[in-house]
Every structure is written in structure tokens, then in C-alpha cells.
Amino acid sequence: MITVPRPGRPRSCGRDDQDGAGSAVSTRGRSRARAFGLRARLLAAFLLVAVVSAGTTSALTYREARNALLKTAQDTAVSTFRDQVQRTGWGLPVQEEGLEEVLRDLARTGKPRPWVVFAEYGTLRASSGENPVSTVITPELRRAASADRYGSFERVVKDGVPYLTIGMPTVFRTGPDSVLPTGLVLYAVMRMTDEQVNVDALLVAARNGALPGLAVALVPGLIAARSVLRPVRELRRAARSMGSGRLDTRIPVRGTDELADLADTFNESAGQLERSVGALRDAEARARRFASDVSHELRTPLAGMLAVTEVLDQDADRLDADTAQAVRLVSAETGKLAVLVEDLMEISRFDARAAELNSDEIDVAEAIRKSLQTRHWSNDDRIRAELPTGIRARLDPRRYDIVVANLVGNALRHGGAPVTVRLRTEASSSGTQVLITEVADSGPGIPSASLPHIFDRFYKADAARSRSPGSGLGLAITLENVRLHGGTIRAGNLPGGGAVFTVEIPLRVEEDGG
């Protein structure tokens, strides 16, 4: 391919690293082990409802059954005791001797179980048991027993043992409806251990009924969670797939519930997004095609114009001053236009991903020396080259030449002499060997405001300088060429002043292609 030495590129101002890494935030790790995820919350809600309903039902049942059980026992006991007391003939005043015998008789016939009977008459105390005075009869019962002629009862728990205590006064019948207390009060104390056992059994039964109920309640909970979570999972997967660029992702819509509505909405939005992105892509492709077409179309007239510039230059001397100036201007601008169109074509090829790498294994120092030589820079004392020998790399010689020439030309034009070209190899952080080409100048450096834009197309670091000798695409083309090699380029300033461009290209010396 024939090219003419390119003038240097305008120093535009540069992105340090164009790889665009660092913006990706990992979304992994969030998906697992979510403490209070939707599933957990749904299950908890189901369990809560089940616990409340099973608990309430059991508690009510237990209370009713327990009450019925105890009531039956105490009703029986109270009425039996009342009958016993009424049937027994009490000789008044009550004599202590023989009383215990009577009490023991009463105690034996206690129902539903035998009980211990106590008698209190004035200061007289007697019982069918060993102690004349009971320890479980409360003062409240004593008071109630003396007040109510039909007797009173009370359930007492003492030392963990439940007792039923009944107080029954003996009376004289003074008329058809009137009675008088005799002063003798009898108490019956019955253990309610059997009843307690029955009540406990009831409790166990209620609990045993409730627990499997809770377990069973988990099943519909899981099913409900699943039916809710499946669409949610699908939605998540679809959203992630959209995020990774597959804009044609859609969710199957099942049923007519809110989740189906959500899926519908998602699909609709995805469709709209896909359409607008498609439209944008089309517009971008059209713009690129247009740039490429324009460059192509410009080449033919330029071919004719460029062919006659030499004639114009040679004959300009023989023309009058104004015409000569005009002719030289046209000739010079034609040359620049040709460079610009050539650069536009090159950029278009990169944009269309039509740029190919034709790599050869080359001696890199030799390649740089040749690049400088062909542009008549080898004996230029503005340029210093520090090129260690023996570095070989697989590079596209033509593209590497463009990189070196553009950077050196750029440094000469926008930096300041001396310009230093350095070559070295280094192990990168990932352990692979990289080829480092460095072009440093001794100028004022790049303004920090311009640094992020230095590789932009047509970027002018100095807004006042509307035109520069280059096409304005030099550094953008350099960047693309470096990227094509899988490398990176960055621009910066040296501590002591001057700009430095650093190109890093992974060293690949494996062989492929002849």
C-alpha cells in the first residue's frame, strides 16, 4: 500500500484507558442466601396463619373439654357430699367421741372417689384422716361455707397436686323454707389427680393434632410460594438477559393474575426497548455507512486532483503572484484533504469492524527505526530513540508503523523537542509479557481538562486553533490500531513537564500464518 509521510496529528486530549472496565458492578452474590426473601416471608405468613388457627382451635377445645371434665367431677362430688351430710343424723351438741368414726364412714363413700372429711364445730376439730385440720382449706372457703347453706367448693392446687375442697354447713329445718345453721361445718377434700391426668391427656392430644396441621399447612405455603416465585424468577432471568444485550427476551404469560399482568408489562416494555435500540442502531449504522460512502465518493475526484497537484506546483513559479498563491493553496489543501479522506476511510473500517490484523513476527526496534527513517526522522536531532535490540513480537507491521509515526509526529507538532521513543518489555499485573512503546516529549504537557478527550475524533486541545495540520483523526486511529492488537494506550504528563503516550501490547510470539 502506498502512503505518503503523514504530518503529525493534532494533540487532542486523551482518555487514559478506553477499555471501559470498572463500570460493571457484580450482581452475583445477592441472589443467594437472602435472609428474608419472598419465599421465606410467604412461608412465615402461612405458618403464622396456621399456628394462630390451630392454636386457637386447640385452646378453645381444650378449655371446653377440661371444664366439662372438671365440672362433672365436682358436681358429682358436691351433690354426693351434700347428700351424705344431710342423711347423717347429727346429735347436738356434737360430741367429740364417735365423731371420727362417722367422718370415716363419710370418707369411704365419697364419689367419684373417697375423700377426707373434716368437721369444725366451735373449737372442736375432727377429721377422717390423720390431721384434725386440713392444710388445703382456704379461709375464703370457710367464709363461703358458713354463708351458703347449700355448700361451696373450691379448686386448690397445693404442692403441684390439685384438690377439690367442699364446705358444707349442717342446718336445722325451722319451717318449709327456712333453716338455721347448727354451727357444725363439714369439709371434704378430694385429690383430683385422675382428672388432672385426663386434662393433661387432652392437652397432649390437642398439641399432637395441631403440629401435623402446621406441617400440612407448609405444603400449600410452599406451593403458593412456588407459584408466586416462578414468575418472579422468570422475570429476574429475563431482566438479566435483557441487561446482557439479548433484547428479544420475552416472558411466557400464564393465567390472568397480577403476575401475568406484570409479565405482560415487561414484554411490552422489552418490545419498546428493542424497537428504540433497533432504531438507534439503524441510525448509527446509517451514519457510519454515510461516512464511509462519503469517503469513498471523495476518493475518485481526489485521485484526479492529487494527480495534477505536481503540475500546479511546478508551474506556479511562472504565474503572476496572486494566481501562483492561489494555485499553491489549492495544491496544498488537496494534499491535506487526501490525508483526511484516507484517515476517514481508515476510521470507517474500524467502525465497520472490517479492519484486519496481518501479523508478522518482527524485530520491534528495527520496525521503529524504519518508521523514523521513512519519515526522514532518523537523523533528526529532535528525536532520541532508546531501542534495545532483540525484542521480537507478533505485530501488524503496517499498523504498528502508523502507531509509532502518529505518536512521534504528534509529539513533534504539539509537544516540544527532544522527543524520546522508548521500547521495553515488562511483565504485566496478570503475569503476561507486554511490549511497551513510550513516546515522550519535552513540551508543556497536555492540559488536564483535555486528557480525557485526547483520543476523541477531531478533538482540538486548543479551541482557539481551529485548524491543525493533521486530519484530527491521528490519535483516534492510533487508539484503534493499538486496540486491534489487543493492547491499550494512555496519555499522561511527566512530573518534570512534557506529555507521554504509553502503548502496551501483549507479546505474542506463537506462530501462526506464514
Add this chain to the structure above:
Amino acid sequence: MPRVLLVEDDPFVREGVQLGLRRRGHEVRAAETGEDGLAALAEFRPDLLLLDLMLPGMTGVQVCRQVREHSQLPIIMLTARGDDFDVVIGLEAGADDYIVKPARPEVIDARIRAVLRRMDDGSTGRPAIEVYGDLTIDRVGLTVSKAGRLLTLAPSELRLLLHLSAAPEQVFSRQQLLENVWEHTFHADGRLVDACVARLRGKIENEVGSPRYVQTLRGFGYRFGPL
């Protein structure tokens, strides 16, 4: 001065290139179509054909093939496209070199001179005729014959063979060959070399698949032999 036949359909480019080359002392005849160009060959007897790749009717590639059928006239392709694909097709059809439009006349002139320059390297102190296997190379008469039969080699093919065989078993990289054989001072497309090697092998090798004379050293380049 070289006689150049220019085949170019665009009138402005045709006139411009004609003007530029004439100023540099070339005798230029221009043709608008491939058919016209082929017709002018016999009458004008040019030293070199400057051929546009994109032509209405007969394309540049077809013209190139037709010329190569009976002539080893040096051919330089003019391509308005930078698309490598077209260049490769043109080179495979037998073109010796190519120029990407737009190009200055001094560049076109330099390419023409490079293609027309007679090979004279390596002839001093060497026997004029060298024999390698079936191949007989006459460095003075600039002929190559294989098993007694004279081969018709295009200028670039002959030049490549002479260059490689002047230093048997020495490996030349594609960039070295582009500089030494084609006199490209700038890094040119290495496939120019690949296409020429492929054409040369088609003519001198018994089996193109396992070449004996022009061998490939993967990753490094090409060499002549060892036989």
C-alpha cells in the same frame, strides 16, 4: 521513457493521472474501458499497464487475467477502494503491484519505475545460469525453465524467484521482500508477497501443497530450498 497504458473509467482521474505522468516524462495512452484497453495493447505496445480495478463492463480483474493468458506485461492495479479483498483478488489474477487511489504522481511514478527496473542484483561473480533440481535460472537472459520447458513468469514473480534463489536457504520476511523485491519503502500489505508466492508456486512447483523451491517458514517468511 516508459510507455504506459492507463485504463480508467473516470474521465477526471484519467486526465489527471495522464497529465501528471506525462509531466514526469512517461508516454501515456489512456483507455476508458477494459475492452478498449485490450484493443490498444497490440497497437500501442506499452511497457506497463496501469489498470483500474473497478471498471464498467469488463472488470480490471478480468482484464488482468486476459492479459496474463498470453503476456507477461507488467501490471499495476489502481484501486479506489482500500478494501483488502479486492486487492487480493487483483493480485491473484496476476497483477505485479497495486496503488491505492488517490495517489500523487510521484508515488505512481516510483511504483512504475520499481516494477520496470531490471534485476541486476546477485549477477556479479555468479554463473549466469544456475540449476536447482528441475529448475534452470538464467540471470542474464532473465529466463526460467523447468525440465527444459521455458516458463512464462510475470515480472514480480521472476524478480521474487531471482531474489530468493540468489541466497538459497536464507529466510526473508515478508517485509524484507516487500522492500527488496517491490521496493516499497512503507509497510505494505504482506499479502502482496503471499499472492505472488502462490502464483510463482503454481508455475514452478510440482506439488503446490508441498512446495520444494519456495518454502514457507511459518511466522518468519519464505526461503529458497533447501532442495
